[in-house]
Amino acid sequence: MRYVSTRGQAPVLDFRAATLTGLAADGGLYLPEEWPRFSHDEIAALAGLSYPETAARVMLPFVGDALDHGELLALCEAAYGRFHHAAVTPLVQLDHDQWLLELFHGPTLAFKDVALQLLGLLFERFLGGTDKHLTIVGATSGDTGSAAIDAVAWRAGVDIFMLHPAGRVSEVQRRQMTTVLAPNVHNIAIGGDFDQAQALVKAMFADRTLADRYALSAVNSINWARLLAQVVYYFYAAVRLGAPGRSIAFSVPTGNFGDVFAGYVAARMGLPVAKLVVATNVNDILHRALSTGDYSRGTVQQTATPSMDIQVSSNFERLLFDLGGRDGAALAAQMARFEASGAMRLTNAQSQGAAGLLTSMRVEPDDMAVAMRRACEEAGQVIDPHTAIALAAARRLGGDAPVVTLATAHPAKFVDAVERATGVRPALPARVGDLFEREERFVTLPATLEAIGGYVAEHATPSA
Numbered sequence: 001m002r003y004v005s006t007r008g009q010a011p012v013l014d015f016r017a018a019t020l021t022g023l024a025a026d027g028g029l030y031l032p033e034e035w036p037r038f039s040h041d042e043i044a045a046l047a048g049l050s051y052p053e054t055a056a057r058v059m060l061p062f063v064g065d066a067l068d069h070g071e072l073l074a075l076c077e078a079a080y081g082r083f084h085h086a087a088v089t090p091l092v093q094l095d096h097d098q099w100l101l102e103l104f105h106g107p108t109l110a111f112k113d114v115a116l117q118l119l120g121l122l123f124e125r126f127l128g129g130t131d132k133h134l135t136i137v138g139a140t141s142g143d144t145g146s147a148a149i150d151a152v153a154w155r156a157g158v159d160i161f162m163l164h165p166a167g168r169v170s171e172v173q174r175r176q177m178t179t180v181l182a183p184n185v186h187n188i189a190i191g192g193d194f195d196q197a198q199a200l201v202k203a204m205f206a207d208r209t210l211a212d213r214y215a216l217s218a219v220n221s222i223n224w225a226r227l228l229a230q231v232v233y234y235f236y237a238a239v240r241l242g243a244p245g246r247s248i249a250f251s252v253p254t255g256n257f258g259d260v261f262a263g264y265v266a267a268r269m270g271l272p273v274a275k276l277v278v279a280t281n282v283n284d285i286l287h288r289a290l291s292t293g294d295y296s297r298g299t300v301q302q303t304a305t306p307s308m309d310i311q312v313s314s315n316f317e318r319l320l321f322d323l324g325g326r327d328g329a330a331l332a333a334q335m336a337r338f339e340a341s342g343a344m345r346l347t348n349a350q351s352q353g354a355a356g357l358l359t360s361m362r363v364e365p366d367d368m369a370v371a372m373r374r375a376c377e378e379a380g381q382v383i384d385p386h387t388a389i390a391l392a393a394a395r396r397l398g399g400d401a402p403v404v405t406l407a408t409a410h411p412a413k414f415v416d417a418v419e420r421a422t423g424v425r426p427a428l429p430a431r432v433g434d435l436f437e438r439e440e441r442f443v444t445l446p447a448t449l450e451a452i453g454g455y456v457a458e459h460a461t462p463s464a
């Protein structure tokens with residue numbers, strides 16, 4: 001399988017190189033040259049497989065000769081062996097046609113673990129036997145950071161520099177990152193919002209001297225391997241609910257558009273997906289783009305769903321590329337317009353293509369709180385605020401097919417918002433129970449390339 005950049009100018013790579021590279025050298029994002037298709041029978045054959053077995057089957061067509069089936073399966077077994085539920089991502093029924101897919105049973109209690117536990121192992125595997133040193137630079141609005149740190153802390157040959165917006169992540173989220181005191185972990189709080197952190201990460205990749213000298217790599221969903229691992233749970237859930245014999249809808253709390261794009265990939269591979277509901281909070285750029293064609297940045301507002309406080313959604317670029325005829329030059333021009341002015345319009349092909357599968361909704365804070373309360377009172381489920389955004393949208397836009405809402409985080413990560421809405425104060429699982437006693441370590445830096453790039457250059461190890 002070969003990987004091409006959405007902006008058409010970067011070298012075409014294989015799976016191993018795309019995984020280690022992260023962002024493409026032309027500023028674009030890597031995508032497979034074509035979508036592998038699963039037949040009806042191949043999807044049916046996933047029934048009854050364990051999560052790691054499903055993962056290996058679904059991902060194998062994408063890895064080319066980087067790994068054979070046995071090697072990929074062994075990595076999946078190791079990654080998902082760290083989850084605290086036998087099903088890895090269990091389904092919970094709320095009522096006759098509404099389901100939750102619990103994605104938060106990994107080490108850091110959010111869906112990011114599903115991809116990052118595997119990505120950590122892929123990095124190790126692909127670097128094994130070389131003296132290459134990798135420098136991961138990442139941005140987080142709360143959950144990617146801790147999951148990535150957990151996945152690579154203490155590993156030889158890798159340093160991680162993780163930027164988070166100071167004061168804009170929950171206390172649990174911050175402590176999950178800053179209490180990991182491994183020497184290869186560097187937490188940086190920036191004065192700014194997530195969009196600024198993400199822009200700084202992309203600017204570091206654009207500085208080719210820095211990127212090449214330190215072999216920069218990504219753990220955000222700009223890295224294709226992140227998304228690939230997230231495709232798996234769409235298959236896993238849909239097959240459990242009757243696919244390929246019936247279509248399943250998914251509702252996804254959306255910020256950087258990675259999770260929902262993974263659902264789009266599953267549909268392109270042949271999974272019968274009735275629809276994908278893109279649920280946003282008041283930072284609604286994606287809802288506006290999908291409902292009116294206007295992709296224009298607003299100011300990031302702080303909400304009770306901090307992980308979705310994002311106005312520039314990296315992976316939307318992948319969707320626009322795929323729906324717009326995979327024309328790298330045209331997409332590069334469209335993105336340049338957006339980067340220069342903060343606004344651009346979707347083409348007819350992009351809008352109409354999206355409308356065939358995606359529908360969207362902006363969920364207001366009160367409706368989010370109602371969704372939390374209702375899940376608690378009617379189904380005995382305490383859900384986190386991000387999940388509640390998607391559940392509120394699922395109830396409004398679901399339609400006839402069964403709807404699976406992705407439950408992206410454990411409610412104890414956002415304990416104050418959950419308590420306000422439900423009166424219940426969920427406890428952290430015992431495995432992270434001493435989080436508030438642990439020592440924290442991070443630096444605070446201005447949100448400038450000079451400050452952040454300088455810090456990375458000072459503390460990173462040059463690649464061999």
Ligand SMILES: Cc1ncc(COP(=O)(O)O)c(C=O)c1O
Pocket residue numbers: 110111142143144221253254255256257258259260307308386387408409
């Ligand atoms: C708990 C939670 N829900 C939803 C999202 C949004 O997911 P995505 O950025 O893939 O759209 C995030 C952040 O990624 C998150 O941490």
Ligand SMILES: N[C@@H](CCOP(=O)(O)O)C(=O)O
Pocket residue numbers: 139140141142143144145219220221222255256258307308314
């Ligand atoms: N919500 C995310 C933001 C980064 O998204 P990613 O999927 O691109 O890593 C977070 O929790 O950090």
